[in-house]
Structure formats: C-alpha cells, structure tokens
Amino acid sequence: MGPVNRYERWNVLLELVAEAGQLDVVETAEKLGVSTATIRRDFDELAAQQLLTRTRGGATAHSVSYDLPLRYKVAQHAPEKQRIAAAAAALVPAGSTVALNGGTTTTEVARALASRSDPGPGGRGPALTVVTNALNIAHELVVRPHIHVVTTGGSARAQSYELVGPVAIGMLEQVALDVAVLGVDAIDVDHGASAHHEGEAAINRLMAARAREVIVVADGSKLGKQAFARICPLTAVSVLVTDASAPAAQAARFSDAGVRVVRA
Structure with missing residues (x-):
C-alpha cells in the first residue's frame, strides 16, 4: 500500500530524491500509485519549501550530500x-x-x-x-x-x-x-x-x-x-x-x- 496522505507522500519523495539524486514525474507517479498531476503538485510544493529543485519533467536534490531535516524524515522504528x-x-x-x-x-x-x-x-x-x-x-x-x-x-x-x-x-x-x-x-x-x-x-x-x-x-x-x-x-x-x-x-x-x- 502506498502513502495515504500528502505528508507521507512527501516523506517518501524526499527519501527517493535523496537516494537517486533525481526523479521523473511519470516514473514516480507509477511507483507511488498516484496521478502525474499529483506528483507535479508535490514537486512544486517541495520546491517552494527549498527542499528540492524542480526540473522539466521531474525534480533533483539540492546536492549530492542531501540530508533530510528531522521533520521530513520517515521515522524508522x-x-x-x-x-x-x-x-x-x-x-x-x-x-x-x-x-x-x-x-x-x-x-x-x-x-x-x-x-x-x-x-x-x-x-x-x-x-x-x-x-x-x-x-x-x-x-x-x-x-x-x-x-x-x-x-x-x-x-x-x-x-x-x-x-x-x-x-x-x-x-x-x-x-x-x-x-x-x-x-x-x-x-x-x-x-x-x-x-x-x-x-x-x-x-x-x-x-x-x-x-x-x-x-x-x-x-x-x-x-x-x-x-x-x-x-x-x-x-x-x-x-x-x-x-x-x-x-x-x-x-x-x-x-x-x-x-x-x-x-x-
């Protein structure tokens, strides 16, 4: 089962972009089981918060050493x-x-x-x-x-x-x-x-x-x-x-x- 709300989805997106360095809208939408419009909106909102950089067709992490702030980190255990x-x-x-x-x-x-x-x-x-x-x-x-x-x-x-x-x-x-x-x-x-x-x-x-x-x-x-x-x-x-x-x-x-x- 995928993320149930946008905050959980944002957590997952930030983890994914930290790991991969860049994400594609279509591939990410398929992976999370939501529409491309939803992912575009998510990317736009996260970019507005300076948490990633919006690109044509996707998003990239700010830097290779991207480290997520505590409140956006998926809590393990x-x-x-x-x-x-x-x-x-x-x-x-x-x-x-x-x-x-x-x-x-x-x-x-x-x-x-x-x-x-x-x-x-x-x-x-x-x-x-x-x-x-x-x-x-x-x-x-x-x-x-x-x-x-x-x-x-x-x-x-x-x-x-x-x-x-x-x-x-x-x-x-x-x-x-x-x-x-x-x-x-x-x-x-x-x-x-x-x-x-x-x-x-x-x-x-x-x-x-x-x-x-x-x-x-x-x-x-x-x-x-x-x-x-x-x-x-x-x-x-x-x-x-x-x-x-x-x-x-x-x-x-x-x-x-x-x-x-x-x-x-």
Missing part, C-alpha cells in the same frame, strides 16, 4: 521509539531539570513528558524544567504551561534541528541537570555512546557531564554499533532504554558492564 520514550519518561522524577538532545527518539520522549500531569513542587510552578538544544522539541513544549523550557542557544543544524557550537557549550557549562536523556546514533560496550556529527556529540557530552544521571534511549538497531564521535564512555551511562528488538546477548553485555537495561 516509530512504534518502538514511542515505547522507549514512554519508559524513559517514566524514569524522570517530577520537578526534575532534564536535558534532551535532538532526534526522533528524544522528540518522542519530549511528547511523553508533556503528556504527564505531575503537579509542580508544592503544587505550583512547573512540573519539569526541560533544557534542550533541539529547536523542534522547544517548539512543541513551549506551549505546555506545566513545563519550563530552556534552550541552549547556538548555531542551528538544519539536518537535526540541533543547536551546536560555543554559545550552546557556554550555556550548558553554567547549569546543573538532574537527568540527561540522550538519543544516540550508536552505543557500544567498548566505545560508549556516540554520534555521527562531532558538533552534536560535543553538546551531548556536556549534557552528560552536567547531569547526575544519564539515560540513553536507543532502539535495538543501534546497540553494539560505533559512530564517528564519542559522546561519553559507558561508565557515564546509568540506564539504557531500548526495545524488544535488542538481542538478549547484546543487552546482557550492557548489564554486565554495570548499565541498567530497560527493554520497552
């Missing part, structure tokens, strides 16, 4: 990430100051935290303070009156909506955090938690250092893997929240290394 998020959010005590970095899993954690109805300390004030370098998370939470949202500042990365750089680092050096909930690109017993982008890893590393407790949220596909830039060694991680797809032997390695493993 979405149900698993929602279960992971619910389990991670349940570990955050009411009244905490919690740091969230960017990513699809931590975005789900933010939504799970927002749905809680804890009273603030003494029955007044915010139930949680969320410190984040993710613009999309701040945008979603700022309208929640029971959550105090603090952003790091910094230079924005279009690929992940994360704020990075010296301004973000300077802010985080001045705060104390109860909990850091970190999404990662990979986590390994020997290499620890890691990310593909060194600027994001630097901010995540500081979040971990400023927190009393570090919770890593990662679906089973990220376990036992290594990415380019290390965030922190495994000794800095208190809890790993993963899903049922994580192999039992792999989860046991983390438990043996002293990390509490929660399989959502």
